[in-house]
Amino acid sequence: MKREEMADLTAFLAVAEERSFTKAAAKLGISQSALSQIIRRLEERLGMRLLTRTTRSVAPTDAGELLLQTLSPALEELDANIAALSELSNKPAGLIRITSVEHAAQTILWPVLRELLPLYPEIKVDITCDYGLTDIVAERYDAGVRLGEDVDKDMIATRISPDIDIVIVGSPAYFSNYKKPKVPQELTNHQCINLKLSTSRGNYIWTFKKGNNQIRVRGDGTVSFNTLTMILEAALDGFGLAFLPKDQVQTYLDNGQLISILEDWIPKLPGYHLYYPSRRQLSPAFKLFVKALRKRQE
Secondary structure (H helix, E strand, C coil): CCHHHHHHHHHHHHHHHHCCHHHHHHHHCCCHHHHHHHHHHHHHHHCCCCEEECCCCEEECHHHHHHHHHHHHHHHHHHHHHHHHHHHCCCCCEEEEEEECHHHHHHHHHHHHHHHHHHCCCEEEEEEECCCCCCCCCCCCCEEEEEHHHCCCCEEEEECCCCECEEEEECHHHHCCCCCCCCHHHHHHCCEEEEEEECCCEECCEEEEECCEEEEECCCCCCEECCHHHHHHHHHCCCCEEEEEHHHHHHHHHCCCCEEECHHHCCCECCEEEEEECCCCCCHHHHHHHHHHHHHHC
């Protein structure tokens, strides 16, 4: 394959993954017009349309989707092999891409990276916070961090946290207008501040357990967010009840800004796990990162 043909395929992959010529052009460091010419040249050479363009979106055609599914694993393997070349030296280097939930990024990943990165300045880390179930192979991430129950069985998974204490909290101002619920079923009469997982998965469902009784509540409220930080802010401002990790709200419980309810009904969540494909060839930088996470658990 000629060098320019490889470059054209790389450009197509960027557009197909970003679903945007604007974002892909910025990622590749070229102009949108130049990128459009590259895609047009590739389509002409292959004799088929690869992308469907509208004024608002870009999406692969059936042929484009097939090419995307072929290219992504091939380029991923190429990237991994190139990264593995750094094993010839003793200095870990390169980019580590991780998809993580916000809470794990704040409480686990960043504390480890904060100590690791100054020691290895050649390592770069890109963390994307997302509560959806990201396909790390298709999206070309090195690893993901999710609760243990959400990790696919075909992945290598390493526990990086103990089980997580959860609380439901509301502000004194909120409880001046609403009576504290005694059982989870009464939450249907309350304003619940929901966590949006993704467009397809909807809101996170609150799960309760007491003895042999297990209850799932899909609360309703005036606001919902896709970040725990904003859910906490809304709870402090009196907009409703929030389902949050206890370590995130402990300070506000101690000073009386938030009040915890239904404590005997809330089970712990399974701990966070770092997961990655079993067939991936691990770079020295990624191995070092995994080792640092495991050491934190000791």
